[in-house]
Amino acid sequence: MSLSIKDHEIDIVIGALRSDLTSFMSEWRPIFSRFHLIIVKDPDLKEELKIPEGFNLDVYKKPDIDCVVGTSTSTIFSGYSCRYFGYLVSRKKYIISVDDDCYPAKDNKGILVDAVAQHITNLTTPATPFFFNTLYDPFTEGADFVRGYPFSLRSGVQCALSCGLWLNLADYDAPTQALKPEERNSRYVDAVLTVPARSLMPISGINIAFNREVIGPALLPSLRLGGEGKFRWETMEDIWSGMCVKVACDHLGLGVKTGMPYVWRNDRGDAIASLRKEWEGVKLMEEVVPFFQSVRLPREATTTEDCVAEVANVVKEQLGSKDPIFARAAKAMVDWVMLWKSVGSSTSSPGA
């Protein structure tokens, strides 16, 4: 952990889609216990949350959410999107967010991975989006920029988002997992790398961390599948949000890293059962990806909020007529920016 980062600058936000968090919290205790946690209960979850003692945390349930944003707005935080409420009310600089069915992983040497420390390292060392370094993260111990890497690009840019990966149950879509029911990810890739500028990727919400002050408003609940459910196979909300984040980062000159840390993702759900629900999402991606690849933000968009508003505009114009889901998403993005301004702490600073 970097010496310059204080524990009090970090919030760990957990969206609780299951009520019994006992084993989850116990497994993460060695890593989480020094930090402040924000646990947001899925407003649709009926059972009482079971959380073990000994953590410094704030728990938000439906009544709390209603109180802050109003009962009509609180529906946007249903399901996996409940974590966005945590991002909204956090006052910390860095947020780390992990799904409640993920546990600490072990690296190739059998040592427990401190996912928080790795995410913070990723966020506090520069990213290098303008030229690919073949030895991956040049700021990591034992590595550097390779021959041929321009010197003017070696100071890098601020890293706004750190996307971690998953051992065991990888973040595959339902069709893929249904086709390969036994497949489990056992490959631990010892690398962190910057995703190049203008390259888009599916950003999974299962294991991420970000600099809330810089990019906070771009992580947003907006694309909700008609049949969205309580398994990741039944959502695309994080993928959509991730596209917005990447486009904003590319425009603002911020970096996005991917790779370590790994978390161990437990088996949950039935891919075949989820097939029907996710199919809508799979079809939508065919429109979503070319759309985001073509988005160009104007020079006047100098803050993250500007970027989100601009993207919302373009979504409405270009995708709104193709499917009402996009028109709704665009509106949700605009509403989110307003919500962020009124409820969220300080507006984000312009990109680096």
Add this chain to the structure above:
Amino acid sequence: MAEPATATQAAAPAVPQLKDELDIVIPTIRNLDFLEMWRPFFQPYHLIIVQDGDPSKTIKVPDGFDYELYNRNDINRILGPKASCISFKDSACRCFGYMVSKKKYIFTIDDDCFVAKDPSGKAINALEQHIKNLLSPSTPFFFNTLYDPFRDGADFVRGYPFSLREGVPTAVSHGLWLNIPDYDAPTQLVKPLERNTRFVDAVLTIPKGTLFPMCGMNLAFDRELIGPAMYFGLMGDGQPIGRYDDMWAGWCTKVICDHLGLGVKTGLPYIYHSKASNPFVNLRKEYKGIFWQEEIIPFFQQTVLPKDCTTVQKCYIELAKQVKEKLSKVDPYFDKLAEAMVTWIEAWDELNPTGSSVTNGKAK
């Protein structure tokens, strides 16, 4: 601490893939002792040795290898006046080997690169991995967070559009190095003891629109798809610059691959790089390159190839034109280089008259 493998015998594959479709090109001025270690993996393949330096010296090739060897006299004889485009006293001369090869695939390796071990201690058959990389598609249009989706035990992640899952043909497989990493001279001077001990178990496609520093130490490519772009420039004797040969080829290659819809992979396989070159010698060679690349990179990043450049040769000639137009002002060297690039294509087409202008790619 990384160590080279010793017991490679057991690891040789029963059936060497692409045995008659792949040439191994090795530039050398010293000797080829290193081939002994690679024997189980390389022996089934044809070697093209390009001897740099003094042509009167005899390079001994270990017994049992099927090879052709070219020294400077051969290069002059075969190319005549066009031999001026092939570097002298620099491993850049290896690209002559690409030109004379008649095979579909090329694997090139430096003579100070040995067999590496993976974390389990097993000897790595680098050639086998390169072949796997080249024979499976690349995915340059959308980044897959689980790296190469065509590897065993991996796949496309949630959110990856199905229409992009077929991928595109892979033109280049760029391998990496354990032990002595490929650092430039300034970095070598600052960190003389740094060794790469990190085995990163990944192959990934470098996204479209992104440039990278291509190292020629451990490299394979589909000669039919991209061969003419693999010109390693004017380096060494009589030239103001060295150690930018593979870099130059890599930038040209990537721009052309992006234009034609071909893929470039990087990552596995690792080789064990044993020899650290003298950083002071390197600094003198690289010195100009370090300044020039600040102009060169934006040039390549902004280069647009016209739609009617539908073959590698056409793309390359167009690039040469743009180099002359835009980089000559940096240094007259680029004028010479642009001309040499054209000479290279002329020589390539002469030596490879039929079928060499066919490409699977589509001009963007």
